[in-house]
Amino acid sequence: MQGTWRNLLAWLGLPAGRLIPAIIQDAASGMVLMLVDLNQEALELIAATGRVHYYHSARRKVVAKGEASGHFQDVVEIRLNCRGDQLLLKVRPAGGACELGYQSCFFRRLTPEGWATADPKVFDPEAVYPEIAFSH
C-alpha cells in the first residue's frame, strides 16, 4: 500500500488552510462508514502511510483513524468528484468505524417513531475507548 498515494497532494492541489470533505466507504461491502474533513496534513499522512487520517474538528488536530481503537482503515481507492472539491476513500477497515461500537457512524435509520438503531454493535466501545466520555 505504502507509496501508492504519494502523488495525492500534487494531483489534488488543496490550498493551504483549506479542508476537503471525504466520504469513507468500505471497499468490500459498499457500506458508508464516515464523513470526515481532510486538510493538507491529513492528506500527507494518508499518502505516507496508506491509512485514513482526518482533521478532528472537536480536537482541532489531525488524528489517525484507529489510533485509539486499533481500527485502522487502509485506503484501497481514492476518487474525486466532478467539481474536484470532494473525495471518496474506499477502505479496508480493521474494525468498526464508529466510536459508539458500530461498523458505520450512520447506524441510525429514520422511522415513523424517530431514529432507530438499524445495525448491530460490532464492539464494546467502553472496552475499546476507556478514556472517552460518551457524551454523544
Added chain:
Amino acid sequence: MQGTWRNLLAWLGLPAGRLIPAIIQDAASGMVLMLVDLNQEALELIAATGRVHYYHSARRKVVAKGEASGHFQDVVEIRLNCRGDQLLLKVRPAGGACELGYQSCFFRRLTPEGWATADPKVFDPEAVYPEIAFSH
C-alpha cells in the same frame, strides 16, 4: 413513498439557516452518487415529495435533483450519523447523478499518472442538459 418522511424536520431539528451534509447513495448498488448540502427548505421538499432536493451553493437556491434531467432520486432510507450532524440518503435513481454523464459524481480514480475516468458514461450530458455550460 409520499408522507414517509413527513417527520424528518421534527426528528432532525436543524437550526434555521444551517446546512447539513448528505451523502447520496444508490440503495441497490451501494454506489456513492453525490455529496450535497441540505437546508430546511430542502428537507421540507424531501419530506413532501420523497425525492432528493438540495441546496445548490453555486446557484444559491434549493433544486430538485433531476429537475433538468429527469434523473430524479427517490429516497428509500434516511440515516443519521452518531453526532447527529450528517445524513446518508439511500436512493433509487432514475438516471445518472452526475451532470457530466456519469452514474456517480465520483467517477475519477487516482492512479500513479493522476485522475483517470473509472466509470462508463451512462448518458450524453449535452443532450440531457443543453442549457448548461460545461465549465467543470
